[in-house]
Amino acid sequence: xxxTTTKVLIAMTLGVALMVVGGVAYFxxxxxxxxxxxxIGAALGLLNLAVGYRMTSRAVTLGLxxxxxxxxxxxxxxLVLLAGLLLWFHSIPSIDEVAFALLFxxxxxxxxxxxxxxxxxxxxxxGRPA
Numbered sequence: 087x088x089x090t091t092t093k094v095l096i097a098m099t100l101g102v103a104l105m106v107v108g109g110v111a112y113f114x115x116x117x118x119x120x121x122x123x124x125x126i127g128a129a130l131g132l133l134n135l136a137v138g139y140r141m142t143s144r145a146v147t148l149g150l151x152x153x154x155x156x157x158x159x160x161x162x163x164x165l166v167l168l169a170g171l172l173l174w175f176h177s178i179p180s181i182d183e184v185a186f187a188l189l190f191x192x193x194x195x196x197x198x199x200x201x202x203x204x205x206x207x208x209x210x211x212x213g214r215p216a
Contacts, residue, residue, distance in 0.1 A: 091206065095199045102195040106188050114185040123175065123185030130171070130186075131193025134164060138197045139204075146208040153208075157201065164194075 114120040138160060145156040168190065175183040 091202075095202060099196055099199050103192060106192040109188045110185060114182055114188070119180050119182040120185045122180060123182035124189050126175075126181065127186035127189030128193070131190045134190070135193045135197045135200075138164070139200055142201045142204045146204060150209075153205070157205075 110120075110124065114124065141156060141160055142153075145153040148156075168187075172183050172187060175181045175186055
Protein backbone atom coordinates (compact mmCIF):
# COMPACT_ATOMS: atom_id res chain seq x y z
CA UNK A 87 0.00 0.00 0.00
CA UNK A 88 1.32 3.41 -0.88
CA UNK A 89 2.08 6.01 1.74
CA THR A 90 -0.52 8.32 0.23
CA THR A 91 -3.25 5.67 0.53
CA THR A 92 -2.32 5.04 4.14
CA LYS A 93 -2.43 8.75 4.97
CA VAL A 94 -5.79 9.21 3.25
CA LEU A 95 -7.33 6.25 5.08
CA ILE A 96 -6.04 7.50 8.43
CA ALA A 97 -7.28 11.03 7.73
CA MET A 98 -10.67 9.71 6.60
CA THR A 99 -11.10 7.56 9.69
CA LEU A 100 -10.03 10.34 12.05
CA GLY A 101 -12.27 12.84 10.24
CA VAL A 102 -15.29 10.58 10.53
CA ALA A 103 -14.51 9.91 14.20
CA LEU A 104 -14.34 13.64 14.90
CA MET A 105 -17.62 14.22 13.05
CA VAL A 106 -19.32 11.47 15.02
CA VAL A 107 -18.05 12.80 18.35
CA GLY A 108 -19.18 16.30 17.37
CA GLY A 109 -22.54 14.98 16.21
CA VAL A 110 -23.09 13.06 19.43
CA ALA A 111 -22.11 16.11 21.49
CA TYR A 112 -24.43 18.41 19.53
CA PHE A 113 -27.42 16.26 18.56
CA UNK A 114 -27.66 13.68 21.34
CA UNK A 115 -28.79 14.24 24.91
CA UNK A 116 -26.67 12.06 27.15
CA UNK A 117 -29.67 10.75 29.05
CA UNK A 118 -30.64 7.08 29.30
CA UNK A 119 -32.12 7.01 25.76
CA UNK A 120 -29.01 8.61 24.27
CA UNK A 121 -26.63 6.29 26.11
CA UNK A 122 -28.73 3.24 25.22
CA UNK A 123 -28.82 4.24 21.54
CA UNK A 124 -25.08 4.91 21.53
CA UNK A 125 -24.38 1.60 23.26
CA ILE A 126 -26.51 -0.38 20.82
CA GLY A 127 -24.94 1.48 17.88
CA ALA A 128 -21.42 0.76 19.13
CA ALA A 129 -22.18 -2.91 19.85
CA LEU A 130 -23.83 -3.55 16.48
CA GLY A 131 -21.13 -1.48 14.77
CA LEU A 132 -18.41 -3.69 16.29
CA LEU A 133 -20.33 -6.81 15.28
CA ASN A 134 -20.70 -5.42 11.75
CA LEU A 135 -16.97 -4.62 11.70
CA ALA A 136 -15.99 -8.13 12.79
CA VAL A 137 -18.33 -9.93 10.37
CA GLY A 138 -17.49 -7.59 7.48
CA TYR A 139 -13.74 -7.95 8.03
CA ARG A 140 -13.99 -11.73 8.10
CA MET A 141 -16.19 -11.86 4.98
CA THR A 142 -13.93 -9.49 3.05
CA SER A 143 -10.78 -11.41 4.04
CA ARG A 144 -12.29 -14.63 2.75
CA ALA A 145 -13.94 -13.09 -0.31
CA VAL A 146 -10.72 -11.74 -1.84
CA THR A 147 -9.29 -15.25 -1.98
CA LEU A 148 -12.09 -16.31 -4.38
CA GLY A 149 -11.14 -13.93 -7.16
CA LEU A 150 -12.11 -10.41 -8.15
CA UNK A 151 -15.65 -10.98 -9.54
CA UNK A 152 -16.92 -13.18 -6.68
CA UNK A 153 -15.29 -10.83 -4.16
CA UNK A 154 -17.02 -7.80 -5.66
CA UNK A 155 -20.37 -9.61 -5.63
CA UNK A 156 -19.89 -10.53 -1.98
CA UNK A 157 -18.80 -6.99 -1.04
CA UNK A 158 -21.71 -5.32 -2.85
CA UNK A 159 -24.17 -7.89 -1.53
CA UNK A 160 -22.89 -7.40 2.00
CA UNK A 161 -23.19 -3.64 1.63
CA UNK A 162 -26.81 -3.99 0.47
CA UNK A 163 -27.73 -6.35 3.33
CA UNK A 164 -26.16 -4.00 5.91
CA LEU A 165 -28.00 -1.04 4.38
CA VAL A 166 -31.37 -2.79 4.58
CA LEU A 167 -30.73 -3.95 8.16
CA LEU A 168 -29.64 -0.46 9.21
CA ALA A 169 -32.73 1.13 7.66
CA GLY A 170 -34.95 -1.42 9.38
CA LEU A 171 -33.28 -0.86 12.74
CA LEU A 172 -33.58 2.91 12.41
CA LEU A 173 -37.29 2.63 11.64
CA TRP A 174 -37.79 0.24 14.54
CA PHE A 175 -35.79 2.41 16.98
CA HIS A 176 -37.79 5.45 15.88
CA SER A 177 -40.89 3.83 17.35
CA ILE A 178 -39.19 3.07 20.70
CA PRO A 179 -38.89 6.23 22.81
CA SER A 180 -36.32 4.70 25.18
CA ILE A 181 -33.71 4.47 22.37
CA ASP A 182 -32.24 7.54 20.68
CA GLU A 183 -31.99 6.58 16.99
CA VAL A 184 -29.62 9.49 16.23
CA ALA A 185 -27.10 8.24 18.81
CA PHE A 186 -27.44 4.73 17.37
CA ALA A 187 -26.93 5.92 13.80
CA LEU A 188 -23.92 8.09 14.61
CA LEU A 189 -22.04 5.37 16.49
CA PHE A 190 -22.93 2.72 13.93
CA UNK A 191 -21.73 5.05 11.17
CA UNK A 192 -18.34 5.41 12.84
CA UNK A 193 -17.73 1.66 12.75
CA UNK A 194 -19.16 1.44 9.23
CA UNK A 195 -16.55 3.87 7.89
CA UNK A 196 -13.80 2.03 9.76
CA UNK A 197 -15.00 -1.14 8.00
CA UNK A 198 -14.94 0.62 4.62
CA UNK A 199 -11.33 1.68 5.27
CA UNK A 200 -10.41 -1.90 6.25
CA UNK A 201 -12.09 -3.28 3.13
CA UNK A 202 -10.05 -0.90 0.99
CA UNK A 203 -6.85 -2.06 2.68
CA UNK A 204 -7.74 -5.75 2.31
CA UNK A 205 -8.65 -5.47 -1.37
CA UNK A 206 -5.61 -3.35 -2.19
CA UNK A 207 -3.23 -5.76 -0.42
CA UNK A 208 -4.75 -8.68 -2.28
CA UNK A 209 -4.54 -6.90 -5.64
CA UNK A 210 -0.87 -6.09 -5.03
CA UNK A 211 -0.19 -9.79 -4.50
CA UNK A 212 0.89 -9.55 -0.88
CA GLY A 213 -0.85 -12.82 -0.08
CA ARG A 214 -3.50 -13.06 2.57
CA PRO A 215 -4.54 -9.78 4.16
CA ALA A 216 -3.02 -9.17 7.56
